[in-house]
Amino acid sequence: MDSSTKLTLLHRGAxxxxxxxxxxxxxxxxxxxxxxxxxxxxxxVKIRRERTTREALAMHAAKRLGVRAPTLLEVNPEDCSIKMNFIDGVLARNVIDPTSSSDSITIFENFGRQVGILHNGGIVHGDLTTSNVIIAPGFRTFMLDFGMSSHSDEIEDIGVDLHLFERSLATTHTRDTRAFMRAFSKGYRETVGSAQSQKSLKKAAVIARRGRYLALR
Ligand SMILES: Nc1ncnc2c1ncn2[C@@H]1O[C@H](COP(=O)(O)OP(=O)(O)OP(=O)(O)O)[C@@H](O)[C@H]1O
Ligand SMILES: [Mg+2]
Incomplete structure (x- = not known):
């Protein structure tokens, strides 16, 4: 990188x-x-390199499937970094609660379609939360943070992906997130089909019950 390139801190993540x-x-x-x-x-260094490469490959693969995600510009496994284009928009986490119900429904339907495209292509995201989604004008949703992604079309992995998303909604947002999940499921069904969607969401519900059961023990 040109040493004169000015870096401005955007976010300090975990x-x-x-x-x-x-x-x-x-x-x-x-x-x-x-x-x-x-x-x-x-x-x-092994973990950071592995996640850097994983993120770069998955982000690129997701884009090839037609998922809205940043465009990968550079990967540098040596210093565990990637460069991507900046997505101009607002972070879903920050706008879901103040957004009107009908706009939220549109956002979740759109996002459900995007996750459907990803799962259809045999990729699970691994960290679906509203902190990893940017909403661009026209309620277009962009997926971020592919560091935990993997190739899988196993129903268990898909179920975990959907369950973690549902759980993160319930723990992050103050509004009735069941309505959001219904909208998400509608969009998801449109891209994966009703049979697959039913199977995957049922699996997510089983995983949720398993989690609650284990927590009670
Ligand atoms: N391409 C991008 N365009 C615009 N903003 C971005 C982009 N990538 C990341 N961000 C912003 O930076 C934040 C953190 O990015 P990311 O989730 O990839 O890192 P992280 O280390 O996992 O952070 P955290 O631990 O907070 O999840 C995002 O929530 C988003 O606000
Ligand atoms: Mg993140």
Whole structure:
């Protein structure tokens, strides 16, 4: 990277520092996974490199399927960083509660369709939350943060993906998230078909019950 490139801090995450920068006049994001001192240095660098590569490959694969996600511009496994284009919009987490119900329904239907495209293509995201979704004008939803993604069309993995999303909605938002989940499921059904959608959502419900049962023990 040109040493004169100006980095502006965008976000300090649990795993990475993110900066905005300008590349040939385009606004971009640099995501650099940071060292975790509670891991040994050797294991730490192995995990960060693995997640960096995983994120880059999955983001690119998702885009090829037609999922809205940032465009990957550069991968640097040496310093555990990627560059991608900046998505101009608002973070779903910050706008869901104040947004009108009908707009929220549109957002969740759109996002359900996007997750459906991802699952149809044999990829599970691994960290579906409203902190990993940007809403761009026209309620177009962009998926971020593919560091935990994997290739799978196993019903168990798909069920976990959907269950984690539902659980994150319930723990993050104050409104009735069941209505959001219904809208999400409608969009999801449109892209995966009713039989597959029923099977996957049923699996998510079984996983949720299993989780509650284990928590009670
Ligand atoms: N391409 C992008 N365009 C615009 N904003 C982005 C982009 N990528 C990430 N962000 C912003 O940075 C935040 C953190 O990104 P990301 O989720 O990839 O990192 P993280 O380390 O997992 O962070 P956290 O631990 O908070 O989840 C996002 O919630 C979003 O606000
Ligand atoms: Mg994130």
């Amino acid at each position: 795993e990475a520092d993110l900066f905005t920068l300008v590349l040939a006049r385009w606004k971009a994001v640099l995501k650099r996974r940071i060292r975790k001192t509670y891991r040994t240095a050797e294991l730490d």
